Amino acid sequence: MPEDEFARAAAAIAAAGRRLDRFGWVPATAGNISVRLAGDRVAITRSGGHKGFLGPEGVIQVGLDGAARRAGDRPSAETGLHCGIYRRHPGAGAVLHGHSVPATVLSRLAGETITLAGYELLKAFPGLPTHEAAVALPVFDNDQDIGRLQARIEARWEAGPAPPGYLLRGHGIYVWGADMPQALLRLEAVEFMLRCELEARRLGP
Amino acid sequence: MPEDEFARAAAAIAAAGRRLDRFGWVPATAGNISVRLAGDRVAITRSGGHKGFLGPEGVIQVGLDGAARRAGDRPSAETGLHCGIYRRHPGAGAVLHGHSVPATVLSRLAGETITLAGYELLKAFPGLPTHEAAVALPVFDNDQDIGRLQARIEARWEAGPAPPGYLLRGHGIYVWGADMPQALLRLEAVEFMLRCELEARRLGP
Amino acid sequence: MPEDEFARAAAAIAAAGRRLDRFGWVPATAGNISVRLAGDRVAITRSGGHKGFLGPEGVIQVGLDGAARRAGDRPSAETGLHCGIYRRHPGAGAVLHGHSVPATVLSRLAGETITLAGYELLKAFPGLPTHEAAVALPVFDNDQDIGRLQARIEARWEAGPAPPGYLLRGHGIYVWGADMPQALLRLEAVEFMLRCELEARRLGP
Amino acid sequence: MPEDEFARAAAAIAAAGRRLDRFGWVPATAGNISVRLAGDRVAITRSGGHKGFLGPEGVIQVGLDGAARRAGDRPSAETGLHCGIYRRHPGAGAVLHGHSVPATVLSRLAGETITLAGYELLKAFPGLPTHEAAVALPVFDNDQDIGRLQARIEARWEAGPAPPGYLLRGHGIYVWGADMPQALLRLEAVEFMLRCELEARRLGP
Numbered sequence: 001m002p003e004d005e006f007a008r009a010a011a012a013i014a015a016a017g018r019r020l021d022r023f024g025w026v027p028a029t030a031g032n033i034s035v036r037l038a039g040d041r042v043a044i045t046r047s048g049g050h051k052g053f054l055g056p057e058g059v060i061q062v063g064l065d066g067a068a069r070r071a072g073d074r075p076s077a078e079t080g081l082h083c084g085i086y087r088r089h090p091g092a093g094a095v096l097h098g099h100s101v102p103a104t105v106l107s108r109l110a111g112e113t114i115t116l117a118g119y120e121l122l123k124a125f126p127g128l129p130t131h132e133a134a135v136a137l138p139v140f141d142n143d144q145d146i147g148r149l150q151a152r153i154e155a156r157w158e159a160g161p162a163p164p165g166y167l168l169r170g171h172g173i174y175v176w177g178a179d180m181p182q183a184l185l186r187l188e189a190v191e192f193m194l195r196c197e198l199e200a201r202r203l204g205p
Numbered sequence: 206m207p208e209d210e211f212a213r214a215a216a217a218i219a220a221a222g223r224r225l226d227r228f229g230w231v232p233a234t235a236g237n238i239s240v241r242l243a244g245d246r247v248a249i250t251r252s253g254g255h256k257g258f259l260g261p262e263g264v265i266q267v268g269l270d271g272a273a274r275r276a277g278d279r280p281s282a283e284t285g286l287h288c289g290i291y292r293r294h295p296g297a298g299a300v301l302h303g304h305s306v307p308a309t310v311l312s313r314l315a316g317e318t319i320t321l322a323g324y325e326l327l328k329a330f331p332g333l334p335t336h337e338a339a340v341a342l343p344v345f346d347n348d349q350d351i352g353r354l355q356a357r358i359e360a361r362w363e364a365g366p367a368p369p370g371y372l373l374r375g376h377g378i379y380v381w382g383a384d385m386p387q388a389l390l391r392l393e394a395v396e397f398m399l400r401c402e403l404e405a406r407r408l409g410p
Numbered sequence: 411m412p413e414d415e416f417a418r419a420a421a422a423i424a425a426a427g428r429r430l431d432r433f434g435w436v437p438a439t440a441g442n443i444s445v446r447l448a449g450d451r452v453a454i455t456r457s458g459g460h461k462g463f464l465g466p467e468g469v470i471q472v473g474l475d476g477a478a479r480r481a482g483d484r485p486s487a488e489t490g491l492h493c494g495i496y497r498r499h500p501g502a503g504a505v506l507h508g509h510s511v512p513a514t515v516l517s518r519l520a521g522e523t524i525t526l527a528g529y530e531l532l533k534a535f536p537g538l539p540t541h542e543a544a545v546a547l548p549v550f551d552n553d554q555d556i557g558r559l560q561a562r563i564e565a566r567w568e569a570g571p572a573p574p575g576y577l578l579r580g581h582g583i584y585v586w587g588a589d590m591p592q593a594l595l596r597l598e599a600v601e602f603m604l605r606c607e608l609e610a611r612r613l614g615p
Numbered sequence: 616m617p618e619d620e621f622a623r624a625a626a627a628i629a630a631a632g633r634r635l636d637r638f639g640w641v642p643a644t645a646g647n648i649s650v651r652l653a654g655d656r657v658a659i660t661r662s663g664g665h666k667g668f669l670g671p672e673g674v675i676q677v678g679l680d681g682a683a684r685r686a687g688d689r690p691s692a693e694t695g696l697h698c699g700i701y702r703r704h705p706g707a708g709a710v711l712h713g714h715s716v717p718a719t720v721l722s723r724l725a726g727e728t729i730t731l732a733g734y735e736l737l738k739a740f741p742g743l744p745t746h747e748a749a750v751a752l753p754v755f756d757n758d759q760d761i762g763r764l765q766a767r768i769e770a771r772w773e774a775g776p777a778p779p780g781y782l783l784r785g786h787g788i789y790v791w792g793a794d795m796p797q798a799l800l801r802l803e804a805v806e807f808m809l810r811c812e813l814e815a816r817r818l819g820p
Contacts, residue, residue: 530786
């Protein structure tokens, strides 16, 4: 039943929010979390509200166009980024947007890409069975016009293969996977590697 | 009933203290937390005591002049700063004074202001709907004479628009909001940005 | 009864996983944990899965050759390293492989050894009753060919005395002890000292 | 009844151990905790064992000379330092020895003293009602001969006024107070200031 599917998705989203909050990755009202539902719908955290303390009312349904399915529900501005991932990547079943200190600091210093290489944890990413590969995470300038931002993101996806994640400058990271467990594992792996990068940079060139 | 209102405020204050303690923002007996009550009264943490472990006796009532309403209650020295905020800012419903490592370290290095710019989390502050704005947090020298300190703070407020927060050098941060949830969100947002500033400074000029 | 022994070992492994996760030492699916059983068998975390959330199905049995004892069980690639430790060191009763930020960052910068000296916590290691000794942890280049990696590790053990632990470059640390409590104490001690080393390096030469 | 007094002291010690462990200040078997009892006796953590997981058997009784009161009880080597504090300072009711990363790193870099100045949290220390004072914490070279170490500590106390705490190089910090709550507050205050010192040093001269 669709209600059961939505209830399970909302529970998974709330649990993910608590784990992200434990790590300090959803400070204040930052971050958002979504799960793909059947019938071209998405369960996603509503606008505002602290993602570490989600109750049942904290998750709403939208279509792949980002529009709310129930009258009165307010999607966050960034819903469009989640839906852009689901439309482009049929295998994406869950999307996590976190807001950590390393992601924020490193994205402000980066150019168009942050490359992670030489880490065993790269194995969390598709097509990378060895630590000798590298993941090149795109970094996009932040933009309050989500439509315009999504267009730039899609242009980068058009230009060539890209990993299942990207950074928004000063605004955190988006990571996705086939389901919530995979998305959580990938986010945890990337955040670990970003923390290592930040520590390594402190030690000088 | 006023007793119910006070009981609810005391519970909100104790819960806020536990969250601040989880972050390490109320070490030892540092920090204090207050909520505006009806009738020109304020519920505030009493002097001494660890703010992460507040029981019902840990919260007292004062007037907007900072004087205790019940015989024998001992307001902390900094009660005057809370009341100064409530007198000056009619929209302030809750005030949080936290004492984090980034706030302490950065305030000791700063001049009269710490400016936070380019962070998505700036949207937690009034009048700043985009990340392209900046928040200029005043920094005041610490002073054991709270009346004298409050006069300097009010002089800065007189001089021009100011955000709903300020730093005391080597002594932490004051943040306020319309109610406790908004105050907590603003404090979490500011502390996140201060942590980013500290990390960025470590990476050099 | 062997089933009881295995059940107790699996419980100890799950508890160890929760403590390592609390420290952030088993991010994503990284890390693995094992306990020696009677009869040349080993209880070890299965491939994949987050080590902070192990259920009873998360632990399998292998022989000292690393092969699964039950049809369908999938040992992780690194099982060979755990078994190599048990074959070489008869006194080893538990092995912990953690994946912390300091271990990852420092191993990437190190040569063939990381030396820890002058720490009181060195007393956690055999033959070091005073803080004036030093522990020289071998550092090996990571390798997806576990057999080849184990051969290099055994060559180092052949070359002379070595402490009950080593680092894999960019891949974390292996530590062992007579039983799980001793292995946990040693891992906690080493990770503390690595954190101190990382902090000290940040302060310059 | 003395048994009740000891039981209450053991419970306070275990609770303190859990809080210190939450902060990461009692890694592996490091650290120890004691409370003064009537009749020139002391309740103190026994040798070995993780101080974050103390059960009733984890606390023993010793005399002011450091000798165990019950046959078979093994005091830790550092019991002599606790007793030295109780003999010298009649007002000391509880002693905490913690082992944090900042205390370890800064003590290895320091000379004979670490001076903390300009922090509001200095008010946790006796005779310092303002933030404009300073606390000069003595730093002693570590020594496995506790009697010899205690003699050097007493020589420093003879030489002039000293704060209720000192550091052992590479080995952590000792702090005391009139009772366990005061000792815990002082330790939390000092550790916060040491964390600030470490952060400030990272930012350069």
